[in-house]
Structure formats: structure tokens, C-alpha cells
Amino acid sequence: MGTERDLQRLLDELGRLPGIGPKSAQRIAYHLLECDPQEARRLADAIIDVKEHVHFCSRCFNYATADECPICQDSTRDRTRICVVGEPRDVSAIERTGSYHGLYHVLGGVISPMDKIGPDQLHVRELLARLGSEDIQEVIIATNPNIEGETTASYLARTIKPLGITVTRLASGLPVGGDLEYADELTLGRAIEARRAL
Amino acid sequence: MGTERDLQRLLDELGRLPGIGPKSAQRIAYHLLECDPQEARRLADAIIDVKEHVHFCSRCFNYATADECPICQDSTRDRTRICVVGEPRDVSAIERTGSYHGLYHVLGGVISPMDKIGPDQLHVRELLARLGSEDIQEVIIATNPNIEGETTASYLARTIKPLGITVTRLASGLPVGGDLEYADELTLGRAIEARRAL
Numbered sequence: 001m002g003t004e005r006d007l008q009r010l011l012d013e014l015g016r017l018p019g020i021g022p023k024s025a026q027r028i029a030y031h032l033l034e035c036d037p038q039e040a041r042r043l044a045d046a047i048i049d050v051k052e053h054v055h056f057c058s059r060c061f062n063y064a065t066a067d068e069c070p071i072c073q074d075s076t077r078d079r080t081r082i083c084v085v086g087e088p089r090d091v092s093a094i095e096r097t098g099s100y101h102g103l104y105h106v107l108g109g110v111i112s113p114m115d116k117i118g119p120d121q122l123h124v125r126e127l128l129a130r131l132g133s134e135d136i137q138e139v140i141i142a143t144n145p146n147i148e149g150e151t152t153a154s155y156l157a158r159t160i161k162p163l164g165i166t167v168t169r170l171a172s173g174l175p176v177g178g179d180l181e182y183a184d185e186l187t188l189g190r191a192i193e194a195r196r197a198l
Numbered sequence: 199m200g201t202e203r204d205l206q207r208l209l210d211e212l213g214r215l216p217g218i219g220p221k222s223a224q225r226i227a228y229h230l231l232e233c234d235p236q237e238a239r240r241l242a243d244a245i246i247d248v249k250e251h252v253h254f255c256s257r258c259f260n261y262a263t264a265d266e267c268p269i270c271q272d273s274t275r276d277r278t279r280i281c282v283v284g285e286p287r288d289v290s291a292i293e294r295t296g297s298y299h300g301l302y303h304v305l306g307g308v309i310s311p312m313d314k315i316g317p318d319q320l321h322v323r324e325l326l327a328r329l330g331s332e333d334i335q336e337v338i339i340a341t342n343p344n345i346e347g348e349t350t351a352s353y354l355a356r357t358i359k360p361l362g363i364t365v366t367r368l369a370s371g372l373p374v375g376g377d378l379e380y381a382d383e384l385t386l387g388r389a390i391e392a393r394r395a396l
Contacts, residue, residue, distance in 0.1 A: 043211040044242040
């Protein structure tokens with residue numbers, strides 16, 4: 001009954017991954033059973049290596065293998081702007097747009113009184129230290145446009161503005177290519193409030 | 199730039215899995231980066247163990263960790279029936295129905311002249327050997343209801359019937375809970391041809 005146990009264990013572990021339901025877990029497990037042993041080994045190694053090598057950047061708390069992440073180390077970036085995000089994955093999302101060339105600061109979450117997460121549980125103190133020691137002119141707050149993200153954004157704005165640094169927030173509005181008819185009321189409301197002269 | 203390399207390698211390997219596109223790969227990669235190291239290690243180990251421990255059953259070519267798979271070893275199964283399937287995953291699919299209690303034989307593929315796969319490339323000879331040595335009364339052909347599956351089914355039927363063994367095929371028809379309006383013509387045609395008296 002060993003097959004069942006090994007296979008079930010793999011199914012269980014795959015099932016813990018985000019977006020992987022029982023059907024997907026089974027497809028992947030069978031793929032792994034059928035594939036070249038080298039391919040399965042490469043996947044297992046990639047998982048282990050990423051956990052062993054990747055830590056947090058000592059400056060911005062993005063993922064890094066060296067002391068600082070590639071973005072903090074990149075001397076061609078605009079070092080007068082910091083974009084504040086909740087998680088490292090948000091850095092990737094913004095990098096993919098190609099629209100931003102400044103630095104980042106990853107909070108490691110957002111303020112959420114329900115989950116007992118306040119500024120002290122986030123990398124807020126380190127952000128304020130950077131604003132004191134680096135030559136920052138603008139902080140762009142790019143937390144998610146939901147309740148926790150907005151709470152975090154207003155807290156940061158209140159804390160940072162008195163330092164004489166410009167604080168901005170990503171625009172809310174209709175998704176590009178989206179359809180007015182299908183927009184939820186909150187988004188549409190924001191889009192109306194934030195309307196721009198053409 | 200090590201982060202990029204380790205992360206990219208993980209994204210590449212995840213992207214090779216069936217049903218995992220770039221977005222899913224990224225979600226999973228970030229989950230693995232963020233999760234408890236023990237969880238990532240368990241997944242990596244489960245992948246390696248399944249490849250190391252799981253081989254093919256010497257009797258039916260289902261997955262097995264011992265010489266024979268749990269089903270062939272199970273003395274409570276009906277040993278007069280063999281259900282012939284293309285792949286080990288098909289065994290799981292049929293087992294999940296709970297409607298079948300006989301043995302299996304996994305062909306390891308289906309006849310496909312385009313891919314130069316004929317009976318000799320499949321475990322057909324081993325099936326015929328079993329029909330000679332085991333006390334089999336019925337062979338249920340459960341290859342997929344597509345061209346290759348049907349070709350394989352008719353080949354097996356032609357080969358096995360002369361041995362005086364009953365050969366049956368899974369019924370084709372409308373999916374349970376399906377909608378007549380949305381059924382493709384082939385399925386609907388089959389359902390009409392195979393109509394049953396009530």
C-alpha cells in the first residue's frame with residue numbers, strides 16, 4: 001500500500017499550494033510520476049534552493065540572496081523615490097509594468113487590527129529610518145486598494161507628511177480595457193471622483 | 199542577482215507542470231518563498247520520494263511500490279475481470295467511482311500510428327499472457343472515447359474475442375447532470391444509438 005501513501009503524501013503537499021485543488025494536484029502528481037526523473041529532481045531542488053538562498057533585503061525587505069536585493073544594489077535606479085508595498089510579490093507586479101524606476105520598501109503585510117497587526121509588526125520603523133538617512137523626495141504608497149491597504153496608506157501618509165516628504169498613492173479607477181457596465185460601484189465611484197480633465 | 203536566478207529557476211520548473219501558467223507559477227513560487235521552510239521541504243521530499251519509491255506493478259503496470267500494486271495484491275477483488283486502461287491515472291479515475299471491483303491492466307498508452315505506437319509498444323503481450331494464465335472471464339476495455347482509444351479498443355476486441363473471453367467497452371453517452379443542448383453531436387449521436395429501454 002506504499003504507492004497510495006507516497007502518492008497521497010504528494011497530493012496532500014501539492015494541495016496546500018495556492019490555487020491547486022484536488023483535480024490539479026492529481027494532474028500534477030501524475031505528471032511528476034510519469035516525467036523524466038531529472039525533471040522531478042530539478043523541481044524539488046529549485047524549491048529547496050529558493051528557500052535556502054533567498055532571504056530579505058536588509059534595506060527594503062524585498063527578497064534577496066545577497067545582503068541587499070538587486071533593485072537596492074542597482075545604481076541606475078532613481079534613489080529619491082520609495083514605493084511602499086505590502087509584500088515582495090507586489091514589487092514584481094510593479095516591476096513588470098516598467099513604469100517605475102525608483103526604490104521599494106516592503107512592509108511585510110498591512111495594518112489589520114482584526115489580525116492584531118499594527119505598525120510595530122510591519123517594517124515601518126525601518127521605512128522611517130530610511131527617510132531619515134536616504135535622500136528621499138517622494139513616497140508612493142502602493143498598498144492594495146482594500147480596507148487594510150487604505151488604512152495602512154492613511155497611517156503612513158499621516159506619519160510621513162510632517163517630515164516634508166511628498167506622499168502619493170496609486171490611482172484607483174476603472175481597469176484599462178474594462179467595461180463600465182461590469183465595474184463594481186466602489187470602483188466606478190472612485191473613477192468618477194478621480195476624473196481627469198482631457 | 200541571485201534572487202532573480204533562484205526564483206526564475208523555480209518559476210521555470212513550476213511552469214513545466216500541467217495546468218500551471220505563468221500566473222499560477224508565480225503565485226505558487228511566492229507561496230513557497232513565504233511559507234514555513236518545513237512545508238517547502240515536505241513538498242520537495244514528497245516529489246523525490248514518489249519518484250524513488252514508485253515503479254510499475256509487475257502484473258498490471260499500475261503504479262506500485264512493492265512488486266505488485268495494492269489492487270493486484272488485494273485478495274478481496276474480483277479476479278475474473280480485467281479492466282484495460284491507457285494510463286495509471288485512469289485506474290484512479292475508475293477506482294474513485296466505486297463501481298468496479300475487478301483487476302486492471304495498464305497498457306501504458308494507446309495505439310497511435312501517427313506517433314508510431316502500435317501494440318508492440320504497449321503492454322498488450324503481457325495482457326494476453328495474463329488471459330492465458332489467470333482465470334479471466336471478462337475484459338472491460340476502458341480506453342478513452344477518442345480516435346486512438348477506439349482504435350485500441352477494436353484491436354483488443356479482435357485479438358481477445360477468439361480466446362472465448364467476453365470483451366466489453368464502457369458506455370458512451372450524455373454526462374450525468376449534463377445538458378442535451380450543450381452536448382456535442384458525436385456524444386449525442388452515441389447516446390441515441392445506445393439508448394436503453396426503461
